[in-house]
Amino acid sequence: MAKTKSKFLCQECGYESPKYMGRCPGCNNWNTMEEEVVQKMDTRRSPSIVGKSKPQPIKTIKSSVHERYDTQDQELNRVLGGGLVKGSLTLISGEPGIGKSTLILQAGSKIAEKYGTTLYVSGEESEEQIKMRAERLGALTENLYVVSETNVDIIEKYIEEISPVFIIIDSVQTLYKEDLTSAPGSVSQVKECVNNLMRIGKSLHIPMFIVAHVTKQGELAGPRVLEHMVDTVLHFEGERTQEFRVLRALKNRFGTTSEIGVYEMKQEGLVEVANPSAMFLESLTEESEGAVVVATVEGTRPLLVEIQALVTPSNVGFARRTAVGIDLNRLNLIIAVLEKKMGLPLMNYDVYINVVGGLKLEGTFADLGVAVAIYSSLKGISIATRKLLVIGEISLTADIRPVLQLEKMVKEAEKMGFAACIVPEKNNTKFNDLKTIAVKGVHNIREALNCIGNS
Known part of the structure; x- marks a missing residue:
């Protein structure tokens, strides 16, 4: 033997x-x-090469426009690049309880209602549990088929029987193939199952949503090759205690990765947020110490959000630095510049920074806003948060560096009713069509802090 x-x-x-x-x-x-x-392979047979296509000059290849499904979800369409491409594999990841199943069930119901049969395959929940969620979300569509199954071979037979136009797999870590002896969720099972799903989707031109688990560090669980196999990787993020959710594209073969979709979690499910700035500034106070409004750009969309800072004396022997929504290393850099260049005694103070609404800010647009918020909390200076917007990147020399797409952010602030905006002087271009907002250019941090008052 x-x-x-x-x-x-x-x-x-x-x-x-x-x-x-x-x-x-x-x-x-x-x-x-x-x-x-290790599976023993039969090496006695010599492989035969049968190709449907042959090498040809790239200039002779005809270009084709990808046919897309309208998900009837403008935020999801925005992140996907205009809709769901036929034959594409989309991987959705996110922390448990963030709303992944809610998002895909809503999208599946809308696609089923408009285009035809949609198959929802669940390996974690029973059909009754999915029915209960669908009733709460109002996603009871006649063309939406639900099955609780984890065997990929059986799932393939269901696909052949009902010929769906859209397939949802929840989740890939529960699938298995009987040919492999390893447990579901292992590297071999995940790779082989995704290969099978990819073959089905590409050959039959069926788009698929595949849900994936995440690790404790928030990264995609499973082998890294999983991200390379699929066409699109979406990440659903947000705090479970907050009502806002943000959908980001980490990889997209059919569109950009800089767009985001913003949702609000309610009892009836995820609701699209057409104007995120208004939602993030909904609880903004008239005047407050340590609070300031900053701007950022996500893809083509400018966003205005509130940053809050709390500076308190340290009583434990060493100062604490806590940042929620911004990079902690970036916060330490800003504090070091304020200590060295402005002489602020922050060494013996705890500094806490929070971005209201659970949004995570990327880039350096909010540097100057963070510095102003820290200064305001330390000195006890109240800022008219509903009137002032602060934009700028801070260099190690305390200069305010220019930022991209400034005009778009300033116009968004004017639309939201702001009266003044502090921006870098180096890209303080002339805004010809601004009517109700005053733009003040600054060269360094000291000029910016003088604008809100110095003590």
Whole structure:
């Protein structure tokens, strides 16, 4: 009797080893190596090459426009690049309870209602549980078919029987193939199952939504090759205690990755937010210490959000720095500049920064706003938050560097009723069509802080 051979695979990065190791050399994670049986391949047959296409000059290849499905969700369409491309594989990740299943069920119901049969395959919930959620969301559509199954081969037979126009898999970590001896969710099972789904989707031109789990660090669970296999990777983020949710594209073969979709979680499900700035500024006070409004640009959309700072004396021997919504390293840099260039005694103070609404700010648009908020909280100066907008990047020399798409952000502030805007002097271009907002250009942090009062 032949001896069964096995290998050890890292469940995080897919690193292979003939023997067990406590720490994976590929990703340096502990206790991620699991044993899997090696499948013996028949090497007696010589492979035959049968290709449907032959190499040809690139100039002779005809270009085609991708046909897209309208999901009837403007935020989802925006992130996908204009709609759902036929035959595409879209991977959706996010923390548990963030609303992934709600989003895909709403999208599946709308597509089923407009285009035809949609198949929802769940490996984590029963048909009754999905029905209960659909009733709450108002997603009871006759063309929406639901099945609780984890065997990929059986799922393929269901697809052949009902011929759906759209498929939802929730989630890929629960699927398995009987040919493989490893457990569902292992590297081998995930790779093989996604390969099967990709073959089905590409050959039948059926778009698919695939839900994936995330690790404790918030990264996509499973092998890294999973992200390379799919066409689009979407990440659903936000705080479960907050009502706002943000959908980002981390990878998109059919559109840009700079757009975001903003939703509000309500009892009836996820509701699109057409004007995010108004929603983020809804609870804005007239005057407040340590609060200031900043602007950022996500794709083609300018966003105005409130940043709050709290500076208090430290009583534990060392100062704490806490940032929610912005990069902590960026906060430490701004504090160092304020200490060195402005002489602010922040060494013995705890500094807390929070972006209201649960939004995570990317880039350096909010640097100057963070500095102004810290200064305002330290000195006890109230800022007219409903009238003043602050935009700018801070350099290590305390200069205010120019930012991109400034005009778009200033026009958004004018539309929202702001009276003044502090911007970098270096890109303080002439705004010919501004009527109700005054633009003040500053060269460095000291000029910006003088604009709100100095003590």
